[in-house]
Amino acid sequence: MPLTAFVGATVIDGHGGQPIEQGTVLVEGGRFLAIGPAASTPVPSDAEVIDLTARYLLPGLMDANVHLLPWPSWGYIEFLARYEDRFDAVITEAAQVALASGFTTVFDTMGPLDSLLAVRERINGGQVTGARMFVAGNIVGFRAVFTTPEAMASASRAFQQRINDRFEAGGGPDVCLLHPRELAARMSDYVGQGVDFVKYGATGDGEPVNSEIGQEAVLRFSPDQQRAIVEAVHAAGKTVQTHTTSAESLHIAVCAGNDLGQHASMTGRSRMYDETLERMLETGYCCGTQWAPLTQEQKERVAAGDFSGLDEFGLDNIENAVRLIRAGIPQLLSTDAGTVDPDVAKDDQASASSMLGEAEIATMRAMADRGMTPMQVVQAATVNIARAYRVDDELGSIAPGKRADLVALERDPLTDVENMGTVSLVVKEGQVIDRSALPSSRLLTSPTATSPGSIRKG
Numbered sequence: 001m002p003l004t005a006f007v008g009a010t011v012i013d014g015h016g017g018q019p020i021e022q023g024t025v026l027v028e029g030g031r032f033l034a035i036g037p038a039a040s041t042p043v044p045s046d047a048e049v050i051d052l053t054a055r056y057l058l059p060g061l062m063d064a065n066v067h068l069l070p071w072p073s074w075g076y077i078e079f080l081a082r083y084e085d086r087f088d089a090v091i092t093e094a095a096q097v098a099l100a101s102g103f104t105t106v107f108d109t110m111g112p113l114d115s116l117l118a119v120r121e122r123i124n125g126g127q128v129t130g131a132r133m134f135v136a137g138n139i140v141g142f143r144a145v146f147t148t149p150e151a152m153a154s155a156s157r158a159f160q161q162r163i164n165d166r167f168e169a170g171g172g173p174d175v176c177l178l179h180p181r182e183l184a185a186r187m188s189d190y191v192g193q194g195v196d197f198v199k200y201g202a203t204g205d206g207e208p209v210n211s212e213i214g215q216e217a218v219l220r221f222s223p224d225q226q227r228a229i230v231e232a233v234h235a236a237g238k239t240v241q242t243h244t245t246s247a248e249s250l251h252i253a254v255c256a257g258n259d260l261g262q263h264a265s266m267t268g269r270s271r272m273y274d275e276t277l278e279r280m281l282e283t284g285y286c287c288g289t290q291w292a293p294l295t296q297e298q299k300e301r302v303a304a305g306d307f308s309g310l311d312e313f314g315l316d317n318i319e320n321a322v323r324l325i326r327a328g329i330p331q332l333l334s335t336d337a338g339t340v341d342p343d344v345a346k347d348d349q350a351s352a353s354s355m356l357g358e359a360e361i362a363t364m365r366a367m368a369d370r371g372m373t374p375m376q377v378v379q380a381a382t383v384n385i386a387r388a389y390r391v392d393d394e395l396g397s398i399a400p401g402k403r404a405d406l407v408a409l410e411r412d413p414l415t416d417v418e419n420m421g422t423v424s425l426v427v428k429e430g431q432v433i434d435r436s437a438l439p440s441s442r443l444l445t446s447p448t449a450t451s452p453g454s455i456r457k458g
Contacts, residue, residue, distance in 0.1 A: 001430050003028045005043040008053035009408060011035060014383040014397035016375055019414070025057060027404040030429035035398050050432070052408050055424060058378060059397050060104030060405025062385040063335055063360055065262050065288050068094040068119075068133070069111045070338035070354070070444070074145055077155050079341050080163055087115035087166070089443055094339045094356060095123060095130030096439035101357025102407040102423040105132040105395055107385070109199045109241075109262065110144070112166040113137035117194050129438065132405075132428070134389065139243055140171040140190065140200035140229070141220045169193060176220050180228035183221075187232035197239045197389060199262070200229055203249040216245035216268045219252070226256040239389055241288075251276045254285050260388045262288040262334055265320035272320045277327045286388035287324055288334030289380075291366035294318070299369055321370045331367065332388055333381040335359040339444040343456070361421040374414045381420070404430040 004027045011023035013035065024041040026033040034041055043049060068091040073079045083090050091111070098106050108116055116135040122128040138144055144167030146152050146160045164172065171190050175183060191198065204215030221229065226242075233240040234257070241260045242253040247270035253261055254276055264287035265272070279285070294302065298318065301307070307319035325331065337359035345354075360381070367377045386396025394403050408425035426433040439445060448457045 001029050003033070003044060003047040004430060005047040005049045006052055006057060006406065006408075006427075007038065007043065007049055008051050009055045009057035010412070011057045011398065012375075012378060012414065013399065014059040014379060015399075016379060016383075019056075023057065025398060025406070027427075027430045030404055030431070032398060032400050032402050032404050034400060050425075052425070056409040056412055056419075057398075058407050058409065058413070059382045060395075060426070060428060061102045061360070061381045061407055061420075062105045062107070062333065062396070063098070063103050063337065063356070063381075064107050064260075064332040064385045064388065065109045065290070065334035065336055066094075066098070066106045066356065067111055067336060067338045068098075068106070068108050069115065070094065070340060070344075071110070071336060073338075073341040073344045074111075074167075075147075075151070076341070076344055076347075077151065079344065080145065080155075081159075083443070084163070086443065087112050088118055089441060090339070091115055091119045092122075092128055092130060093439040093441065093443050093445065095119065095128075095133060097339060097445065098131040098356045099129065099426060099428065099433060100435040100438040101360070102426050103131050103356065103360065104405040104407070104426065104428045105134070105385075106356075107197070107389060108133060108135045110136065110139045110142075110167075112163075113169040113193065113195070114166055129433070129440070132395075134196040134391075136197050136199045137190075137193070137195050138168045138171040140187070140198060141173055141176050142168075142201045142243075143173050144168050173220075176225075178225070180222075180224045183225050184228040184232040187229050188236060191233060191236040191238055195238070197241065198229070198233045199241045199243065200226075202226065202242045202244045202253045203246060217248075217270075219249060223252050223256065226252060226258075230257040246270050247272050247276070251279070254279045254283065257283070258285065259390075260286040260288065260332065263290040264288065265317050265324060266290070267317055267320060272317070272323065277323060277329065280324075280329050281327065284330075286330040286332055286384065288332045289321075289363055289367065290334055290336055291321060291363055291370065293362055293365045294369040302370065318370065325371050325376075330384045330388065331372065331376070331380045332385050333360060333363055333367075333377075335363050341444055342450045342452075357421075361418065364417045364420050368417045374417050377417045377420070378413060 006025040011020040120133040239259040247267040383396040386392035406427040410422035411419035
């Protein structure tokens with residue numbers, strides 16, 4: 001791979017220090033060779049020079065929580081039936097949409113394991129262009145699909161079994177019944193299938209069932225079971241994270257030794273404990289976001305420290321989010337994004353805010369609304385994620401020896417986080433990506449899907 005010099009840009013390396021104006025970044029063999037001011041970083045005579053004057057150069061962006069086979073689309077039987085034999089293609093399309101948007105690395109936290117592993121290997125092997133994928137498969141303990149009586153009544157048992165088997169891959173709801181020792185063995189087997197990390201459901205999910213309390217407050221795994229999961233996954237050299245929906249489940253998950261958690265601020269009708277924040281700081285726990293931008297009134301109330309009337313703020317507990325930020329807990333850009341099935345979008349179950357490349361910008365705006373600085377937002381989309389997933393020796397910042405992932409922006413992201421959406425150049429492992437060619441094969445983004453006539457084809 002030839003020596004390449006990216007010159008003239010303001011370089012924001014991800015580490016949080018002062019940007020390098022008129023910087024030079026040298027790349028060779030898919031890795032960063034040198035970074036510094038033009039005056040002290042000479043460009044070799046045999047280098048290919050790419051002039052990025054007046055632009056802003058950042059590490060390749062990351063999303064800590066995506067669903068490349070899109071959610072909530074997989075809850076629709078028509079989607080599953082239409083694409084059952086094309087899950088790989090849907091995932092590939094999403095990985096290419098992510099890459100074209102500047103997201104060189106994504107972490108898929110729930111989806112059909114067989115297809116996710118297959119596409120990951122094609123991308124890593126160079127057969128397919130796409131964002132670098134790290135995958136978990138199922139949220140361990142969850143019934144992936146067909147979770148309601150209505151859904152179960154509308155599909156054959158054989159179809160349900162095929163789909164659930166592909167998602168759960170041995171990590172379905174039956175594991176919640178196991179003794180901690182047996183659960184640890186099951187987790188070792190689950191990791192052995194090739195997942196990059198594990199995510200488990202510490203609590204239930206969905207509407208109340210025969211209870212006014214609701215699934216959000218019901219533990220799927222006891223504290224002993226959770227410690228067994230964490231110990232087994234760590235013994236396999238992987239990170240482990242949780243889905244939590246209450247203050248108590250969050251506290252138990254943090255104490256169990258998890259590395260990170262998704263939507264940690266969403267504790268429903270309970271308030272995050274002060275001791276949970278303290279334990280997060282002690283253990284280095286990191287938090288995914290899934291935050292929505294605030295209205296002007298909400299921003300004014302946050303600025304005034306007025307968090308009364310939680311019903312107005314919804315289950316996305318804004319006070320919890322602000323407390324996490326002020327406590328210095330590392331935040332991770334996490335969106336649940338993927339592609340969007342057009343029919344599902346029309347059913348008001350998904351929108352452009354669920355779309356890779358757009359969801360992330362909305363979440364960055366939400367971070368700023370809650371008090372994060374632009375530099376903190378940049379780090380939440382780069383180095384914080386790499387550290388949380390323990391891949392920061394290779395990814396997440398611009399530093400000699402690391403994989404040369406870059407994104408160039410037209411405008412300064414440190415003056416306005418909205419400028420994170422002004423992507424003009426994407427580089428993955430030293431290769432400039434032809435964004436106009438992605439996705440290479442369109443399914444959910446095709447004209448026949450987005451604007452069907454009397455019959456939708458594809």
